[in-house]
Each structure stands twice: as structure tokens, then as C-alpha cells.
Amino acid sequence: MKIHEYQAKEIFSRYLIPVTNEVVCYTVEEAVAAADKLGLPVVVKAQVLAGGRGKAGGVKLARTKQDVPEMAGKILGMDIKGYTVEKILIAQGVKFSSEFYVGLTIDRNSKSVIFMASSEGGVEIEEVAKDNPDAIHKFVIDPDLGMTPFLARKIAFALFSDFNLVKQGADLFQKLYRIFMDTDSSLVEINPLVITEEGKLLALDGKMNFDDNALFRQSAIEALNEPTEDELKEIDAKEKGLTYIRLDGSIGCMVNGAGLAMATLDLIKYFGGEPANFLDIGGSSNPQKVIDAMNLILSDKNVKVVMINIFGGITRCDDVARGLIIALDKIKVEVPIVVRLSGTNSKEGLEILKEANLPIVETMSQAAQKAIELCK
Amino acid sequence: MSILVNQNTKLLVQGITGRDGSFHAGKMKAYGTNVVGGVSPGKGGSTVDGIPVFNTVEAAVKATGANTSIIFVPAHLAADAILEASEAGIGLVIAISEGVPTLDMVKVMPYLAKKGTKLIGPNCPGLISPDEALVGILPGNIFLKGNVGLMSRSGTLTYEMVYQLTSNGIGQSTCVGIGGDPVAGLYYLELLQMFQDDPETKAIVLIGEIGGDAEERAAQYIQEHITKPVVAFIAGQSAPPGKRMGHAGAIISSGSGTAEEKIKAFEKVGVKVAKIPSEIPDLIKQVME
Structure with a gap:
């Protein structure tokens, strides 16, 4: 789960990490009032749950009084990577000398939390990682010890030469680690972290992502969730035990297991077709799941054919077949369906499907080719 | 030969009285895996599919000599179950549970390393050495x-x-x-x-x-x-x-x-x-x- 910049900075503030003075605004009028209060210049920043806001024109510096309504008007309602900008942040302009990047994330290789720091802040860190990987310092944090003062100092010495800044940095990094652990984050980033004219460290931006598996114990974080329409559909699916992601093609897919589902999409593409969705019906074999899955697939009007690829492990093919028969009875399915059943109880499943007169194929390659053929 | 599991595997099932735990304990036993016991706090003394159930991993290991454990407990309890197995001297732990918080796993890892416990998973289907032992949901x-x-x-x-x-x-x-x-x-x-x-x-x-x-x-x-x-x-x-x-x-x-x-x-x-x-x-x- 992701949250907005202003929400991340609110959390930073609670842990006494210095952030810019700023106001969240939903209208141009609010933006003008906020700029009056904060004083010019201000930075107008789109608040959307997508990266690359700056490049998309969603971040502008307003120097004059006229700039504010003009820029706020332009950015509000703007589309950034499929997200409509509904709120903007009016942040006090700050004079600063250098920009740094600091961030915490999970490192799969060391199986620990890792702290990343770079003097090349203010640009996308992925770019730095690609072009100049040595510019990013990485520190693995021992989970038993946590962010010790000496480690925090070591990180700070890697970034700053002035001891006053080292002290500020070490303090800030320990707080950032506490935030990461307290909130079950998967990513906490300040980019850029700047040195102001007064010689103080300040978080100019903030980004936080969270571990979805831990939201059950993070109700305050979960309350900040703002799912998009597509995500709502995905959440609804999840509650029914399904994982659904909408794509652009015309071949609806129903598969059990994420890996097999991905491989199914790959196969459709390999043979020249376009999948309409990723849909994993998961492990258990409740016929209701098949009905829900069918409804979900058909809610996408681009779907011209449905391909069902089941490899029974825990999932029992006869249960899937039964669910399918009920689904076909309950919902009016006007598109052709291709079925491939293998594994646990596949014989029984195929027997059940015989009466429904569906095209049944033996392998997933055949299923994909048949689906593509029926799509034309 | 094979790796990790074989005829010498003596398997414990943690969460054996749950829906998935009992179902797969039966399946693994039917395959020929040597399932020596189960663990379910509060259900010690009962049996599932003829398999004796214990309250703690420690008691189960003492009674059965188990060397491998498979975990079916709910995700938010999985890290504790892994630690319990490791503490009791189990050498190989397979965690099937799906949806375990990442930081729970981060905190578990140093202890496993210290005890020399091997872990597979979480969120995995387990493993099999055909004709020898099935330890999982495959x-x-x-x-x-x-x-x-x-x-x-x-x-x-x-x-x-x-x-x-x-x-x-x-x-x-x-x-x-x-x-x-x-x-x-x-x-x-x-x-x-x-x-x-x-x-x-x-x-x-x-x-x-x-x-x-x-x-x-x-x-x-x-x-x-x-x-x-x-x-x-x-x-x-x-x-x-x-x-x-x-x-x-x-x-x-x-x-x-x-x-x-x-x-x-x-x-x-x-x-x-x-x-x-x-x-x-x-x-x-x-x-x-």
C-alpha cells in the first residue's frame, strides 16, 4: 500500500523529523489562501500515488501571486500515469545548498532492512542506481541490534563532513528506522533531504510504502488507503479469494496460482494473443469462487473469449468443473470458453464438463492457441 | 539420494488440527512420509488421522525424535511457530503459511542462523523427494x-x-x-x-x-x-x-x-x-x- 507525500511527511513530523511547512489543498481558492499564509515562493505539488510527478509537470515553483492560482489550476485535475490529481500540496519554498537521498527498504539478499544513502539526491534514485551505482551507500541493519547510534553516525559520516550535520543526520536516521519498523513499511524515502541556509537538515519530500501482509496490525495506516477504481475491483476480488488485475487485451483468463497465471499470460502473448486480465483463483476449490471469477472476467466488456487453465494441486478439478457448470447456468455467458484441466481429480472434472459441451483441450499451449483462434 | 527430505525424515505438523493442517497431514502420511506427530496448543493428547498431537514442539520432539517440521498456522502466528521449532532443535522447517508480515521474517532470520535451522518458505508449497517423502501441499x-x-x-x-x-x-x-x-x-x-x-x-x-x-x-x-x-x-x-x-x-x-x-x-x-x-x-x- 502507498500513501501520499503529505501523509508520509505527517508521519515524519510525528517522529520530530523536520519537514517543510505546507498545506494540502483541494481547490485553487484553498491554494491561494495557503500561499498567502506561508508566503512566497511556494512549491505546488501534485499529490498522486504515482512516481515521476516532476517529469509529468506535476511540480511547479510559484514565485509570484499570480503564479499560484494559475499553477494550482493547471495541476488540479491533471492526469499523471492514469491518476487524476485531486489534491495538491502548497509547500513553503526553501533555500538550500545540497540535496541527498536517504531511504530504507527490505533487502532480499541479506534478509534484513537496508539503509541507502547518496549525495546524489533530488533525482530519481533508480537512475543513480543504473548510471552510478557506487554513489549509493548501502548499510545492512542487524535486526537484533536495530539502528545503533554508531551505525547512524557511520551513515552520516558517509554523507556529511560538517560534524554538526553528522549529529543531525545520525539522529534523523535513527528516527527514520523507528518509523520503518513501527509502521511495517516496505519503503521509506526522503528525496531530497536538504541542508537549509541555516545549516539544518530538512525533508523536502517523503515517500512511504507498506507491507500489505501487516496491515491487519496497522489500522492507522490502513485508514489512509485510497484505492483507485481498478484497485477497488482488485480489493473486491481479494475478498472473494481471487487476485485480479485488469489488462488491455480480449482473452479473459482464469488460472490457479500466481506463477501459472503469469505463465499463461506469457503463453497467450507468445502465440500472438492479448490477455484481458490476470486472475488467480488461488488454492482452495470452492465452486462459488469459479462463479465470482467468471462474473469478474465478464465485467470487462473487451473480453471476447475466456480461457480456463487449472492445474489441480489443492484445487480439485471436479470442484472447478462443478462451479463452472453452476456459473454457466446462473450467468449468461455469450463468449466462448476454452477449458484445460490437469492434476487432482481432472478425470472427474472433465467428465462433468462433457455435458456442458465446452471445447476441452489437453495442454496449456493448446488452450492458448484455441482461445486466440476463437478471438478472431 | 535426494536433498533435504527422504526416508529418514521424521515430520511434525504444526497447526495439525486446523483445516489445511489436518487435510495435508493425512495426504502426506498417505504418500508415505513418516509423519510422527502434530502440534496444536491446547489439543495435546488427542490424535489426528492416528497422528499424536502435542501442546509444544519441545514435547513433540522429545516424544518422537522429529527432525523436520511443516507449518500451517495462520500467517500472523507463523514467525512464532518457526522460532518454536528452531528452539526445539528441529533442523529443517517448512513454512506453508501465506501472508506473513515481512518484518516478522526479518526478525526471525538471525535466530535461525544462530541455531543452524534451515527454513523453506514462507508462502511456499513445500518439497518432495518422489517415493521417499512429501513435505508440503504438492x-x-x-x-x-x-x-x-x-x-x-x-x-x-x-x-x-x-x-x-x-x-x-x-x-x-x-x-x-x-x-x-x-x-x-x-x-x-x-x-x-x-x-x-x-x-x-x-x-x-x-x-x-x-x-x-x-x-x-x-x-x-x-x-x-x-x-x-x-x-x-x-x-x-x-x-x-x-x-x-x-x-x-x-x-x-x-x-x-x-x-x-x-x-x-x-x-x-x-x-x-x-x-x-x-x-x-x-x-x-x-x-x-
């Missing part, structure tokens, strides 16, 4: 005893691959589902080395997916340490960037962890990569000749 009937070692981040895709191998008469030494979570136990490198050291294994199949750089690291490890032939498949070649396809591992961000990069890394070190699953048996036949 459908035992599709496997065939033989000489191919297989490791995979995905469950059902493993079944698909095994099905392709078995129907072509190619048997397996051990098949391991390592799980798709960001922080997990044994991974490609450790398993590659185990298969390398296992005399029964003649070739290795590695099934990866998009996200992270584990496959790239595996490619490098193969070049430096593995002399047995390896064949690979990468799922998610058509996945759109930024979308999470069910596994926490399967997310492409900012041009790293794409299928293309992983395939390139494998091909560079001479590992043949199947474009579609049905190519795997032919590639295996080629490299085993």
Missing part, C-alpha cells in the same frame, strides 16, 4: 522418481513443469517450492549447491519469475560453482511494469528484475531458457545426453 501423484532436481518460486507452475517432465518419462530427485515472499529461507544458491552435491541429481531445472535479482545472482553462482547442466524458465515475460501479480516477488520496478534481463543473465552463462513451459522436457533431454 499433489504427490504427478511426481516420478528420477534424476532432475527442480526449484521454483511458484506452486502451480511447478506442478505444470513437473507434469511436463513426468509425462515425458523424466523423473525428479527432489522438487522444492521456495516461495514468493521477499524474505524467505533457502533460496536458489543454497539449493543449487545441494543439487550439485547430490549424486542422484544429474540436471537442474530452475523456475524463476520477474522481480528482484535472485535469478541474476543464481546465474552468476552457476557460472562459478555448478558443473551440472541447468535449464531455466522465467514467468512474467508479458507482465506490465509496476503491477504486482500475486507474489510479492513478482513486481517490476524501474527496469530491474524484468524477464528479459533474467533470461539474458542465464543465457550468458550457458543456461538454456525455455520460452514456454512445454520446451522444458526437450531442453532437459538435450542437456542430459
Whole structure:
């Protein structure tokens, strides 16, 4: 789960990490009032749950009084990577000398939390990682010890030469680690972290992502969730035990297991077709799941054919077949369906499907080719 | 021979009285796995499918001499169950539980390292050495005893691959589902080395997916340490960037962890990569000749 910049900075503030003075605004009028209060210049920043806001024109510096309504008007309602900008942040302009990047994330290789720091802040860190990987310092944090003062100092010495800044940095990094652990984050980033004219460290931006598996114990974080329409559909699916992601093609897919589902999409593409969705019906074999899955697939009007690829492990093919028969009875399915059943109880499943007169194929390659053929 | 599990495996089932735990305890026993006991706090003294149930792992180990444990408890209790097994001296723990908070796993790892406990998972289907022991939720009937070692981040895709191998008469030494979570136990490198050291294994199949750089690291490890032939498949070649396809591992961000990069890394070190699953048996036949 992701949250907005202003929400991340609110959390930073609670842990006494210095952030810019700023106001969240939903209208141009609010933006003008906020700029009056904060004083010019201000930075107008789109608040959307997508990266690359700056490049998309969603971040502008307003120097004059006229700039504010003009820029706020332009950015509000703007589309950034499929997200409509509904709120903007009016942040006090700050004079600063250098920009740094600091961030915490999970490192799969060391199986620990890792702290990343770079003097090349203010640009996308992925770019730095690609072009100049040595510019990013990485520190693995021992989970038993946590962010010790000496480690925090070591990180700070890697970034700053002035001891006053080292002290500020070490303090800030320990707080950032506490935030990461307290909130079950998967990513906490300040980019850029700047040195102001007064010689103080300040978080100019903030980004936080969270571990979805831990939201059950993070109700305050979960309350900040703002799912998009597509995500709502995905959440609804999840509650029914399904994982659904909408794509652009015309071949609806129903598969059990994420890996097999991905491989199914790959196969459709390999043979020249376009999948309409990723849909994993998961492990258990409740016929209701098949009905829900069918409804979900058909809610996408681009779907011209449905391909069902089941490899029974825990999932029992006869249960899937039964669910399918009920689904076909309950919902009016006007598109052709291709079925491939293998594994646990596949014989029984195929027997059940015989009466429904569906095209049944033996392998997933055949299923994909048949689906593509029926799509034309 | 085989790796990790065999006839000497004495298995405990933690969470044996739950729906999945009891179902799969029965399945594993029916396959021929030596299931010596179960653990379910408060249900000690009862039996499930003739298997004795204990209140603690410690008591179960004392009574049965168990050396391996499989975990079916709910996700938010899984880390504690892993620690309990490790503390009781279990050498190999397989965590099936799905949805374990990542930081729970981060906190568990140092203790396992200290105790020398091997972990597979969480969020994995387990493993099988055909005709010897099934420790997991894999459908035992599709496997065939033989000489191919297989490791995979995905469950059902493993079944698909095994099905392709078995129907072509190619048997397996051990098949391991390592799980798709960001922080997990044994991974490609450790398993590659185990298969390398296992005399029964003649070739290795590695099934990866998009996200992270584990496959790239595996490619490098193969070049430096593995002399047995390896064949690979990468799922998610058509996945759109930024979308999470069910596994926490399967997310492409900012041009790293794409299928293309992983395939390139494998091909560079001479590992043949199947474009579609049905190519795997032919590639295996080629490299085993």
C-alpha cells in the first residue's frame, strides 16, 4: 500500500523529523489562501500515488501571486500515469545548498532492512542506481541490534563532513528506522533531504510504502488507503479469494496460482494473443469462487473469449468443473470458453464438463492457441 | 539420494488440527512420509488421522525424535511457530503459511542462523523427494522418481513443469517450492549447491519469475560453482511494469528484475531458457545426453 507525500511527511513530523511547512489543498481558492499564509515562493505539488510527478509537470515553483492560482489550476485535475490529481500540496519554498537521498527498504539478499544513502539526491534514485551505482551507500541493519547510534553516525559520516550535520543526520536516521519498523513499511524515502541556509537538515519530500501482509496490525495506516477504481475491483476480488488485475487485451483468463497465471499470460502473448486480465483463483476449490471469477472476467466488456487453465494441486478439478457448470447456468455467458484441466481429480472434472459441451483441450499451449483462434 | 527430505525424515505438523493442517497431514502420511506427530496448543493428547498431537514442539520432539517440521498456522502466528521449532532443535522447517508480515521474517532470520535451522518458505508449497517423502501441499501423484532436481518460486507452475517432465518419462530427485515472499529461507544458491552435491541429481531445472535479482545472482553462482547442466524458465515475460501479480516477488520496478534481463543473465552463462513451459522436457533431454 502507498500513501501520499503529505501523509508520509505527517508521519515524519510525528517522529520530530523536520519537514517543510505546507498545506494540502483541494481547490485553487484553498491554494491561494495557503500561499498567502506561508508566503512566497511556494512549491505546488501534485499529490498522486504515482512516481515521476516532476517529469509529468506535476511540480511547479510559484514565485509570484499570480503564479499560484494559475499553477494550482493547471495541476488540479491533471492526469499523471492514469491518476487524476485531486489534491495538491502548497509547500513553503526553501533555500538550500545540497540535496541527498536517504531511504530504507527490505533487502532480499541479506534478509534484513537496508539503509541507502547518496549525495546524489533530488533525482530519481533508480537512475543513480543504473548510471552510478557506487554513489549509493548501502548499510545492512542487524535486526537484533536495530539502528545503533554508531551505525547512524557511520551513515552520516558517509554523507556529511560538517560534524554538526553528522549529529543531525545520525539522529534523523535513527528516527527514520523507528518509523520503518513501527509502521511495517516496505519503503521509506526522503528525496531530497536538504541542508537549509541555516545549516539544518530538512525533508523536502517523503515517500512511504507498506507491507500489505501487516496491515491487519496497522489500522492507522490502513485508514489512509485510497484505492483507485481498478484497485477497488482488485480489493473486491481479494475478498472473494481471487487476485485480479485488469489488462488491455480480449482473452479473459482464469488460472490457479500466481506463477501459472503469469505463465499463461506469457503463453497467450507468445502465440500472438492479448490477455484481458490476470486472475488467480488461488488454492482452495470452492465452486462459488469459479462463479465470482467468471462474473469478474465478464465485467470487462473487451473480453471476447475466456480461457480456463487449472492445474489441480489443492484445487480439485471436479470442484472447478462443478462451479463452472453452476456459473454457466446462473450467468449468461455469450463468449466462448476454452477449458484445460490437469492434476487432482481432472478425470472427474472433465467428465462433468462433457455435458456442458465446452471445447476441452489437453495442454496449456493448446488452450492458448484455441482461445486466440476463437478471438478472431 | 535426494536433498533435504527422504526416508529418514521424521515430520511434525504444526497447526495439525486446523483445516489445511489436518487435510495435508493425512495426504502426506498417505504418500508415505513418516509423519510422527502434530502440534496444536491446547489439543495435546488427542490424535489426528492416528497422528499424536502435542501442546509444544519441545514435547513433540522429545516424544518422537522429529527432525523436520511443516507449518500451517495462520500467517500472523507463523514467525512464532518457526522460532518454536528452531528452539526445539528441529533442523529443517517448512513454512506453508501465506501472508506473513515481512518484518516478522526479518526478525526471525538471525535466530535461525544462530541455531543452524534451515527454513523453506514462507508462502511456499513445500518439497518432495518422489517415493521417499512429501513435505508440503504438492499433489504427490504427478511426481516420478528420477534424476532432475527442480526449484521454483511458484506452486502451480511447478506442478505444470513437473507434469511436463513426468509425462515425458523424466523423473525428479527432489522438487522444492521456495516461495514468493521477499524474505524467505533457502533460496536458489543454497539449493543449487545441494543439487550439485547430490549424486542422484544429474540436471537442474530452475523456475524463476520477474522481480528482484535472485535469478541474476543464481546465474552468476552457476557460472562459478555448478558443473551440472541447468535449464531455466522465467514467468512474467508479458507482465506490465509496476503491477504486482500475486507474489510479492513478482513486481517490476524501474527496469530491474524484468524477464528479459533474467533470461539474458542465464543465457550468458550457458543456461538454456525455455520460452514456454512445454520446451522444458526437450531442453532437459538435450542437456542430459
